[in-house]
Amino acid sequence: xxxxxxxxxxxxxxxxxxxxxxxxxxxxxxxxxxxxxxxxxxxxxxxxxxxxxxxxxxxxxxxxxxxxxxxxxxxxxxxxxxxxxxxxxxxxxxxxxxxxxxxxxxxxxxxxxxxxxxxxxxxxxxxxxxxxxxxxxxxxxxxxxxxxxxxxxxxxxxxxxxxxxxxxxxxxxxxxxxxxxxxxxxxxxxxxxxxxxxxxxxxxxxxxxxxxxxxxxxxxxxxxxxxxxxxxxxxxxxxxxxxxxxxxxxxxxxxx
Amino acid sequence: xxxxxxxxxxxxxxxxxxxxxxxxxxxxxxxxxxxxxxxxxxxxxxxxxxxxxxxxxxxxxxxxxxxxxxxxxxxxxxxxxxxxxxxxxxxxxxxxxxxxxxxxxxxxxxxxxxxxxxxxxxxxxxxxxxxxxxxxxxxxxxxxxxxxxxxxxxxxxxxxxxxxxxxxxxxxxxxxxxxxxxxxxxxxxxxxxxxxxxxxxxxxxxxxxxxxxxxxxxxxxxxxxxxxxxxxxxxxxxxxxxxxxxxxxxxxxxxxxxxxxxxxxxxxxxxxxxxxxxxxxxxxxxxxxxxxxxxxxxxxxxxxxxxxxxxxxxxxxxxxxxx
Numbered sequence: 345x346x347x348x349x350x351x352x353x354x355x356x357x358x359x360x361x362x363x364x365x366x367x368x369x370x371x372x373x374x375x376x377x378x379x380x381x382x383x384x385x386x387x388x389x390x391x392x393x394x395x396x397x398x399x400x401x402x403x404x405x406x407x408x409x410x411x412x413x414x415x416x417x418x419x420x421x422x423x424x425x426x427x428x429x430x431x432x433x434x435x436x437x438x439x440x441x442x443x444x445x446x447x448x449x450x451x452x453x454x455x456x457x458x459x460x461x462x463x464x465x466x467x468x469x470x471x472x473x474x475x476x477x478x479x480x481x482x483x484x485x486x487x488x489x490x491x492x493x494x495x496x497x498x499x500x501x502x503x504x505x506x507x508x509x510x511x512x513x514x515x516x517x518x519x520x521x522x523x524x525x526x527x528x529x530x531x532x533x534x535x536x537x538x539x540x541x542x543x544x545x546x547x548x549x550x551x552x553x554x555x556x557x558x559x560x561x562x563x564x565x566x567x568x569x570x571x572x573x574x575x576x577x578x579x580x581x582x583x584x585x586x587x588x589x590x591x592x593x594x595x596x597x598x599x600x
Numbered sequence: 601x602x603x604x605x606x607x608x609x610x611x612x613x614x615x616x617x618x619x620x621x622x623x624x625x626x627x628x629x630x631x632x633x634x635x636x637x638x639x640x641x642x643x644x645x646x647x648x649x650x651x652x653x654x655x656x657x658x659x660x661x662x663x664x665x666x667x668x669x670x671x672x673x674x675x676x677x678x679x680x681x682x683x684x685x686x687x688x689x690x691x692x693x694x695x696x697x698x699x700x701x702x703x704x705x706x707x708x709x710x711x712x713x714x715x716x717x718x719x720x721x722x723x724x725x726x727x728x729x730x731x732x733x734x735x736x737x738x739x740x741x742x743x744x745x746x747x748x749x750x751x752x753x754x755x756x757x758x759x760x761x762x763x764x765x766x767x768x769x770x771x772x773x774x775x776x777x778x779x780x781x782x783x784x785x786x787x788x789x790x791x792x793x794x795x796x797x798x799x800x801x802x803x804x805x806x807x808x809x810x811x812x813x814x815x816x817x818x819x820x821x822x823x824x825x826x827x828x829x830x831x832x833x834x835x836x837x838x839x840x841x842x843x844x845x846x847x848x849x850x851x852x853x854x855x856x857x858x859x860x861x862x863x864x865x866x867x868x869x870x871x872x873x874x875x876x877x878x879x880x881x882x883x884x885x886x887x888x889x890x891x892x893x894x895x896x897x898x899x900x901x902x903x904x905x906x907x908x909x910x911x912x913x914x915x916x917x918x919x920x921x922x923x
Contacts, residue, residue: 357811357869360892361734370734438715439706465735468872469718471706474674478707483784484674486703503854504790505699507847511788523854525841560748561715564728564741575886575899582909583917589885590917592901597883599805599862600829600921 345399345493347390348453349423350446350460350472351383353407353414357465363566369435370566379414382461386522388529389491390459391422397493400424402453406445408432412545419540420532426545427453429553435467441558443475448553450480455517457498462487462521473521484519485512489526501526603659604629604692607640607681609700610649618696618754620761623656625754626694628723635691638662638769642680644670650771658767668778674704675783680776681708687774690749697753699853709751716751717742719872721758731755735871736894756853756876798832798848805831805862808851808878809839812867812888812907816844821911822866828918834858836874852877867907870895887911 355361356376364371379387390401403418405411406429415426429445431437437445450458458480463470477484489509490501497515503523504510532540550557578588594600606626608619626637638659641649646663653661664684669676685693685708693709695701697719709716722730726743729752733740744750800806807826813819826833833849840850851858852874859880866887868874871894878884879898886899887910896902903910 355734357735358890361737363738370738440710440715443710467733467740468731468735469706470702471716471718474703474706475710478678478710484707485785486674487699503699505853506857507792507850507855508790509793510790513786513788514784525837558715560713560744560746561717562743562745564743566733567739567741569732569736569739569894569897571897573884573898573900575896575902577896577902577904582905582913585903585905586910586913586917589901589903589914590921593862593883593885594921597862597900599883600918 345393345397345457346402346453346455347393347399347457347459348402348404348450348455349383349387349390349418350404350458350476351387351414351418352380352405352461352464352466353377353411354380354464354466363568367565368563377410377414379417380461380464382463382522382524384461384529385524385526386459386461387418387421387423388527389522391530392527393457393491393493399456402427402455404446404449405429406431406442407434415545416540417532419543419545420536421530422536423543425543428545428547429550430547431550433557435563436557438558438561439469439471440475440560441555443472443479444555444558445550445553446472446476447479448555449548450476457516458482458519460519460521462523473519477519480519482517482519483514484521485514486521487523488520489523491520602635603688603690604633604635604637604694605640605688605690606637606657606694607642608649608653609696609698610641610643613648615649615652616696616698617761618698618756620656621756621759622694622696622754624759624761625720625723626692628759629692629694629727632725632727633691640664640681640684642669642677644668654767654769654771656767657769659769661769661771663771663773664776665773666776666778668780668783671787672700673783673785673787674707675785676778677704678708678711679778679782682711683776684774685712685749693749693751695751695753697755701753705751705753712749714748714751716753717744718753720752720754732872735869736875737892755872757879793847798846800832800834800849800851800856800858803832803858803860805829805864806834806851806858806860806881807831807864807866808834808836808868809866810836810868810874811838813839816842818908819844821908821915825864825911825915825918828915828922829862829864831862831864836868836871865895865899866911868895869893870897
C-alpha cells in the first residue's frame, strides 16, 4: 500500500503568537514550530498500516525552508521519503490554493491512500483533505479514528458529534482526514533519527507545479479577539487568589 | 447572482438549533444586500422539514429530494447541491458548521470554483467574515472576491437562533439527477461506543481539566477540588485522547455539551472545540498560566497562575468554609 501523508508545520502549541507589523499575518521570527497535532495522528495511522500490510509511506508538506525540520521528524518516525513543496507565502493561498499545490504533488505519485489531519492548528480551516479529494477525483471520509484495510478497500471509523460514531466503507484510492486520539503516537528512536538523514527529500517549488496562489477568499487582517465577558482577574499569590475566588463563588455566584 | 440560500440540517427528524442560527446569519447578510433568505431542505423525505422551514424564512423553500440522499453521503449531497446551485446561482450559500457540513461543503465549494469560509463567528460591513485562527488566540477577517457564490458556514452559538424570524415561504421541489454508482462510500449505522454512565449535562458544578495538568499522575489534585465542590469531573479532548479520563467525561464538540451553574476550567487553553461544549455555563472560572489563553475571553473569573499551586489552595479554601 502506497500512502501519502500530507502534514503541516504550525506554531508550537504554547508559542506566543503576535500579529506582525502589517497586521496581515503573524510575526514568524522567534516562533517555535511543530508538527500539526492531527497530522501526527495521520502519520501514525499510515505507519501502522504499512507495518500491517507493507508498502511505502511518503510525507508531503508545503511551506518555506523551516518546514524541513518537521519533515525530518516524520522521516525519523518511520516515513520512507518526503516531498517538500517549497512555498514562501503559504498564508497567502486560500484553502483551494493550498489543496491545488498538494494535489499537483500527489497526482503523479498515484498513491493508494492519502491521509491528512482533519484540521490545522494555525488556520483551522479543516478543509484541505476534503478539497484535496475533490481535486484528485477520489472518494473521501473525514474525522477518522481508525482505518482497516478490507478485500474491497477500506473500513473506517468516523467520529460524529456528541459521542456518536459510524463505520464507513469506501474503495481505494481514497483520501481520509484523521482525527486526533485514535491511536498512541510513537516517538522517533535514535536509530530513526539517524536513518532520517539519509532518506530522500524531493523539493519542488510552487511555480514548478504551475500553481498560482488561490485568491478567491482573502485574509484581510488579523486582530485580537474581543472579550465576550468582562473577566475579573483575581490577583495575588495562589492562596490569596483562591480565597478571593471562594468569596466570589459564595457571595456573588452563590454556588457554595 | 442573487439570493441567499441556507442549507438546513436535520437531526433526529428535526432541524437542529444550529440550522436556525445559520438562518439568523443569512438574515444579517440579507440586511446588507436587501435579498430575502431562502432555505434548502435535503434528503430522501423532506416534507416535514420543508413545513418547518417555511414558517421561518421569507424567501423560498426548496426540497432537494432523492432516495439516494438518505443516508447522508458526501458524494450524494455534493452532487445534488451542485446541480441546484448551478441552476440557481445564489449570491450566498450559508451552512451550519456541523461535522456533516465539514465533510462535504468544502468539496462542493471547490467544485463550483469557490472556497468555503468556514466556522464564521461574525459578519460585518462589506460583507467581511470573522473566523478564529491559532486555536482561538486570533481573529481573522476574510473577504470573498470575484464572481460566483460566496460559501460560508457559521459556528455553533455565534448567531442567535431566536432572531430567526417568521415567514410563510413558498415550497417547491427540486429533483436532482443521481445514480447509485456516483455514491462511492457506504455508510453504516451510527453507534455510541459505550453506554453513557456519566451525565455531565445535568451536573450543577463541573471541574474540568486540560493539557495543563501535564501528566495522569497529577489528576488527583483536580479530583480533590471536584470532591470539595461536589462537582462532576470533566476534561478537554487531549486528556481523554491520552486515556487519562474516559471519553464520556469529555466536554466539547466531539463530547458532551454542558451548561452547569459553575464551570471551573483548569489548565484548559480554550480551543473552540472545547468552548462550544461549555460556553452556555452560567459562571466560568478559568485557572491558567497563560494570560492570553482564549479561555479568559469567556471566563467570569480568572486566576493567572500555576495550577499546581492554585488548585490545592482553592481546594483548601473550599474545605475551610465547609468546616
